[in-house]
Amino acid sequence: MTCFLGAMRKLRNNGFTLVEILIVVAIIADLAVMVLPSFARARLREQNTQFANDIRVISGAFEQYAAERNRWPAEAGPSTIPPGMELFLGNRIAFNATPVGGAWDWEYNVGGVKAAIAVNLTGAYNDPTRMQGVDAIFDDGILTTGAFRQTSGNKYIYVLEW
Secondary structure, eight states, X not given: OHHHHHHHHHHHHHSOOHHHHHHHHHHHHXXXXXXXXXXXXXXXXXXXXXXXXXXXXXXXXXXXXXXXXXXXXXXXXXXXXXXXXXXXXXXXXXXXXXXTSSEEEEEEEETTEEEEEEEEOOXXXXXXXXXXXXXXXXXXXXXXXXXXXXXXXXXXXXXXXX
């Protein structure tokens, strides 16, 4: 019997108490609270960079089209690749969606701009502060000047030719 009680005491001393487990869980929760905002900022930065890179790829394809054919492609609606651009864009970009929400749109002779790549962002995706970050990648971070700009409440364009 003495051996049995001694073994029970030994078993009880080898485990963790509920208080110790709660302290560990609280420490892990505190670390998560500190780290998650960093991950969110990094994800946002990565999406903005991908968006800017996609604009560069798309603008290069449209400029190549214009150089080879001495004209810009015809106007096309949102998410629609203008006729003849499939060859130049290939499968490099999914033209129906952007990394920051919304869809790509080719603008030709619209709103005082001869040629531009546009994106319409609606609802939660329309974040002018975020778009200022994208603008800072291209030029000055001001959405009313430069090649990347906001034209209306939810439309942002990258101008290829005025």
